[in-house]
Amino acid sequence: MRILLVEDEPEMAGALSGALKGYDMVVDHVLTLAQAEEAISADVHRAVLLDRQLPDGDGLGLIPKLRARADGIPIIVLTARGELADRIAGLDHGADDYLAKPFAVEELLARLRAVLRRPAGLQCDLLRVGRLAFDCAHREASVEGRTLELPRRELLVLETLLRRMGRTVLRSSLEEAVYNFDDEIQSNALDTHVSRLRRKLAEVQAGVEIHGIRGVGYLLKQAQ
Amino acid sequence: MRILLVEDEPEMAGALSGALKGYDMVVDHVLTLAQAEEAISADVHRAVLLDRQLPDGDGLGLIPKLRARADGIPIIVLTARGELADRIAGLDHGADDYLAKPFAVEELLARLRAVLRRPAGLQCDLLRVGRLAFDCAHREASVEGRTLELPRRELLVLETLLRRMGRTVLRSSLEEAVYNFDDEIQSNALDTHVSRLRRKLAEVQAGVEIHGIRGVGYLLKQAQ
């Protein structure tokens, strides 16, 4: 675990470095905002401990630049200015946490652990075929990031076919997926939905084909 | 933005509920760990405010169960036990932040904003579509620097749509985001809010359109 410490006071920096090393962390210590920017560009740190009062400006100024990298690196601001307004300002500038000096090193370590524990990223289940993507959680289809506005029945058909993509879906299975017990279908309503869906997928060049299999059902596969 | 508040002291709970509502949030308030578990299973909250001293045990016991869900929902622990060891214990149990009573509500709100920003890092603090800007930290919408004064429900609708801008939001998701368990909606109240919001966005030429997708939900996109 490699940490970037931005702190110009030698005494504080020494104490923190020692404590962090005692917890098996690797500390890069810089004294100024300029050095901090250079260090962070190496992209090797898992967190930043940031003092506010630095020789070349307020540490808060660094936060937007860190956030611009969009890697979500945690930032804990350390400062002698512990007034309520300062704490709120620090948090609202984008810091993940804010500690007023003096503080116990143990608390800093605990907050550091808390901030590092955050999930790396939530993985949503996303089905992909051709240029088509289907977000199962939100039940929406998209092509190249552009959402397809599909009516309910067509969406149900597409979802069912996608979940069994590349394999045949019995006509009866499709009907069960699209209609409930109350709905009584006496015609080829399902076929019309498939047809309309095919047209829309073709219009946006989704890169998928829905094959009808005579006497059995349907099958969705990548084009060609 | 919907928050789960786990707090058995009526006074504290009332104060927090009021403050959060003042910041246009939807609050579900429960009194016990058991109720909290049930509420969280609905999977509609963006954050949890957790008291430690509860009728059926220490609030910290809830944290592992929340973490087991692996959705990374932020947890802020609130407690009268403000000793250093307690704070460290709280953070190491998996809390994202820890506040000792008494605390200023403003600081809680700031810390809440900070932890809510997190799954972000990817999602910036300022959302933009068309001429519309939305400041996630302060939860206010503006057009060309001019703030839109929107009522609570409309703001919640707008925020929810903006967070999934360009993608469909299920009608049920919207309802969950805008109303809490206590609210009982029997009519098309949601539609009226969408409608009024549309009108206001059009009046200021926000450059966004809210599409209704029949039978599915809504979708916010840039005009044209």
Added chain:
DNA sequence: GACCGTACATTGCGGCTGCATTGCGGAGCG
């Protein structure tokens, strides 16, 4: 290979459902 029956594909049409909009009254708040 020609023929025919059947199942699927496609398209137009009308009913109906579900959404959009508006006015109204009550509730909350200052």
Added chain:
DNA sequence: CGCTCCGCAATGCAGCCGCAATGTACGGTC
């Protein structure tokens, strides 16, 4: 006591969806 916000209900309307008619492809049979 004024205000605004909010839920509710009524009305109008658009688009979905089921239906049926027509066209088409497939497969089986001779």
